Amino acid sequence: MEPGEIERVLSVIRACRAELESIQIAWRGLPDTPGWSGPSHTSAMAALNDTGHQLDSACAEAAELEHECRRDLHEAILAEQRRANLLSLG
């Protein structure tokens, strides 16, 4: 795989991860809703809580994906260097 192609994907993943982390901060700052009570409030709060956990998981997955891309990029660069070395020896 071309390092350039992996770099392009990595930059997208990095931007997505940054965006997800800023959403995570915004999510933690969502306003309290003392003016809203009753069963609909309870179920909505449960849904908000659940979505907050989903968001945490998405952030972790984005971090893993970024790590995976970096690793692949590193391997692709090494492979390219090996190819170049072989060509120069040949």
Add this chain to the structure above:
Amino acid sequence: MTSLIISLPGGTRVASEDVFLLEQCLGTIHTAFDDVSQSLQTVGGGYQPSGLSGLRRRVGDLVEDVSWMRGALHSYTEQVAWQEGWRRQVFEGPRNTLVAMWVRGALVGPAALGDADRDGSLIDDAAADLHRASGVEGLATTIHQVGPTTQADLSQGVAQRIARIPEQNAPIRIERYELADGSSHTEVFIAGTRTWDPRDQSDPFDIHSNLALVGGGASAAVAATTQALSAAGVRPGDRVVFVGHSQGGAVAQALAESGRYRTQALITAGAPLGGEPVRGDYPALRIEHSDDVVPQLAGRRQEGQQTVVTTDSAAPLLDLKAAHSRENYLATAKRIDDSPLSHLSALTSGLPPSAEGKVLLFDATRSATSASPTAAGRTGQ
């Protein structure tokens, strides 16, 4: 201090500030998730890291979840609006009918009570009856400028405008601005009732004008303000922002709705406007304290294009004067300006950002009145 309760134009959605704010924040977050989702879709070609499809699914689920929550919040605010409409119909409707029956019964006699479920069932009809009974029908007013013309910067937001509602010695304040594009912009600020004694018929800002305004009739206070606007050089079709407290709010709305001027915005505080909806297509903010009786005096609220913000005044219990005071409405206006809610900031965001202009203060007197008031109970006999 309770939350700001906000009723959006048309009365279709009602909720406290925090609920609308949660919906607004979720809207921003939804857009951000959507952007992430679309970015992930752009990753294609030969390189597909193994964790990509899982993250795509996860973010797709988040987009759907947040969308669902926004929809649920939207439905909740509609449901609250429906319940509020029902509450007003059940509780405020009969109260209005009782008050109207009492007024009509006192003025016209028991025979009128049979009409209670028709013309006389609303407080505005009762107010019109009372106004007719007072015999004060003259609209001729004389205005005069109070003090010299001064300079001012254009107000920003709601609180600065409420703060500019004048003292009662000069109940009409007019600010004229020339904008950078060469157009003119006017803001008029109108004070509330000044004369409460019904025997005193010299003041357009009196109890008779209150009754006329609530009854939907022509009011000397409106006539005086129109005259002051003309004296300040404001012509029909000019762009005007109307701001008023108490009776001044009712005058402001009457002028904003008159079609005479190109209304840019209407801001009223503690005005007896319940039965008078805003029909025009301009931003209209109505601030009401839940412990202030004056907004209740005009009867059950009719939904219109106005955004209504209700909260308690933070005045001591049963201190009706403090609940209605301009100072306490100013404190509420500051809370409105401080709110990050776009529904509220949008009400003044379309107004010119800055300008320097001139300020004219006016006082008014009635220049002609009809015969002395007829005693209540004898009218119509």
